Amino acid sequence: MTDKNKSLNARHKAILKWLESDGLVRVEHMVRRYQVTEQTIRRDLTWLAQQRLITRLHGAAKPLNSTENIAYSDRQILHHRAKQKIAAAIAALIPDNASLFINIGTTTETIAHALMNHRGLQIITNNLHVAALMSQKTDFRVIVTSGEVRATDGGIMGEATLDFIQQFKLDYGLIGISAIDNEGTLLDFDYREVKVAQAIIEHSRQVFLAADHSKFGRKAMVRLGNLAQADRLFTDQAPPTDILGLMNDSDVALHICR
Structure with missing residues (x-):
């Protein structure tokens, strides 16, 4: 701390x-x-x-609201109640014995906590905090990607991470995001982290995007993709009108977790 x-x-x-x-x-x-x-x-x-x-x-x-990300320890505090509600809603839709990618972020770490009562999950993650938590369950199979560990938050990134992820096709990709603009563009702060998230999206049968209300309209410099690539968006408040229109056009299911 x-x-x-x-x-x-x-x-x-x-x-x-x-x-x-x-x-x-x-x-x-x-x-x-x-x-x-x-x-x-x-x-x-x-x-x-x-x-x-x-x-x-x-x-x-x-x-x-900044174009620079805030410290990992501070992100653990902010919007924690919203993250817990989002995590519970996502966990309720993940069946036992499913396979899933879980990427870097405090929201996805909260989701990992919510999944601890499941059985038989197979998890691939580039998040050391998620791996340390979920490997405590003897009926879970946890695989950590190769790559360089980022000291600030235990995230794993790099070309080796991309090569590793591209070997798999899993049931679910659980993705956290730093920002979503009104055109539905998914934004983040680290180019290497974005490349890993893109690979997870590509190699997941279903993509669950988790973003509390503070992510709408927030600014970040690196384009990850578009909201239309997700199958479901989980948030705690209704998104802006422009984003709702895009979701309807792209058949992205909305879950408001109150």
């Missing part, structure tokens, strides 16, 4: 959850809810913004 996370007090965590739920909250409303002074709230928001957990506005705050 980083020093940053150790410094999060109860009010900081409550503010993050509130922003996660409502998207934008005014300072005056926080003052009333937490029964503290406006100066205290402004200090809280300034600190959270310095840690790149939120975006400060004049008299308000909103969740972070």
Whole structure:
């Protein structure tokens, strides 16, 4: 755990959850809810913004929206309740004895936790955290891809990872994503990670895309693909109108996990 996370007090965590739920909250409303002074709230928001957990506005705050990804330890905190709901909905549709790819990300790690009551799963993953968790089940078969391990989050990437994935065809590809623009373009921050996700999509019979509401309209530089390549989208709030239209045109099933 980083020093940053150790410094999060109860009010900081409550503010993050509130922003996660409502998207934008005014300072005056926080003052009333937490029964503290406006100066205290402004200090809280300034600190959270310095840690790149939120975006400060004049008299308000909103969740972070940036072309740079935030630290892995911070992503574990943000939108965690939404991720749990998404994970439960996905797990409910995965049968016992299925084969699945699970890619890098805190959302897919939450999905892995939700799958621990299944039986007989066969998992290929480039996520060391997922592998460490799911290998605890003696009836699971867990295969870790080859490649270079990224120190920041235990993700495995590189040409060796691509070559490894291309040897398989599995029932499901469980994909997390950093951003979805209004044209349905799937976006991420690391070119090598994107190449691996593309390979997983290509070699999966069904693609389940997991994205909480903060991913809609967020900015990232690397194009992964298009929402039309997914069979199902799991999220916690209705997507923007443009994305809904694309999903209808492309026959992508929508699961709003509330």
